[in-house]
Amino acid sequence: MDRFFSLCLQGDINSAMEYLSSIQPKTKEIEKLQQRYIERFFSQKPDENILTEDSWIRDVVSAYHNYFRTVLTNADLMNDAELNLNKSLRMHLKIESPLNIDETENELANIFTEKGYYFLGGVTPPFRGAYIWKRTETVNFNVEIPHQSIPVSVHMMSDFILEGWMGYATFNNRSVGGWANEDGLYCNLNRYKDLEDDHFQVSYLKHEAQHLYDYKYFPGLKSYELEYRAKLVELIYSKNHLILEKFLNDAKNDPDFPHPYASFNIIKNLSSIILKKDYEPNINVWLEKDYKKISSAALELFDKNSRELKTVSL
Known part of the structure; x- marks a missing residue:
């Protein structure tokens, strides 16, 4: 399924589905996966798996889901989809003033903080996020990268409600492993089961530490x-x-x-x-x-x- 999920991460669900349809013979697992994608992206009652009972959070996450479904099946509608997303989010915020979407997401972040959640908006190119999670724990590492070692603080994130458009596009089989900010690294702990193996030590820790170095120099x-x-x-x-x-x-x-x-x-x-x-x-x-x-x-x-x-x- 690596090729299938790679096409999903290229923002092209249509091509990914064509690839899935071309696989013959189909296993029961592939048939099940194909049906899940049809229900999520091509049905009038799309799959909604939102891990919270808070109705306001569910409405916000649903707004992002609607945006993801649009851009992942028709990227030409990206600008219109973002306008519709902003309109929907402002409605849930009960804001009538014409905030741009970055301002809207700043308001969302404040409410999520009040509710005990972390929220990160913005863009994971070429589409908007967002990421919503419940818990963060900080761990310090000394990381070797080419020609030097650098100390880094890694903020381990867990209990996600939303893992950006990449998570939505792959049913969280693939999603962003984390990112680098000026205050350190952020790690999606869902993606790493063993912090000693190369998946974490190389593909996450060294990768993101290099970002920190490059941001500075x-x-x-x-x-x-x-x-x-x-x-x-x-x-x-x-x-x-x-x-x-x-x-x-x-x-x-x-x-x-x-x-x-x-x-x-x-x-x-x-x-x-x-x-x-x-x-x-x-x-x-x-x-x-x-x-x-x-x-x-x-x-x-x-x-x-x-x-x-x-x-x-x-």
Whole structure:
């Protein structure tokens, strides 16, 4: 299902469903998944799984669900969908003044705080969030990234009600693992069952720590530039081809989607260095290469990018 969920994370439920329909023969699990997606995205009574009894919170989350369904099945309607989302949220806030959606979400955050929840609005490119959760616990780490180690505070988030558009698009099989802010890292604890394995230590901790470093020393980088560097760090410290395979599945040549676009550029540049090709999408070709060679090439690309950024900043 990696390819299916990767298409969902590219914001294209229609293509994901076409891919699912093409799988033959279908297992009972695939048939069940297909029905769940039809009920959520293509029925008049969509699936609503909202983990709270608070009616006001349910109404707010439903407004985001409606927005997600629209943009994930017809991205051309994104602007109209955002206007409708803002209108619906203002109605639940009982605000008549024409606040823009960022102002509206600031008001939402205040009410969620009063109700004992955390709320983060804004955009997870190219669509709006939001993220709503109940508990946060802070843990400190010292994280090795290329050429240095940095101390970081990680705010462990749990008991989510809403995990952004990525969570909604994948029934929370995939969602944002966390993010980096000036006050430290935020970690979606739902995504990490073992804090000692590489999924957390490399794909989350080193990835996000690199963001913290880059925010400080290379301010103003675009989202896909930040993701390019952090994903290279994952490849540098990974022990096998698994993360590379994930990047291959996720890759998309579209800068509106920072994570897939960064993956695309990484595969493109690694193909040039290792295979002397423009772009190699076949994982079997990569599996024939000793992973140490891929890791070394990732470090070469990372250092090259750092030199270029330092030259620009001079």
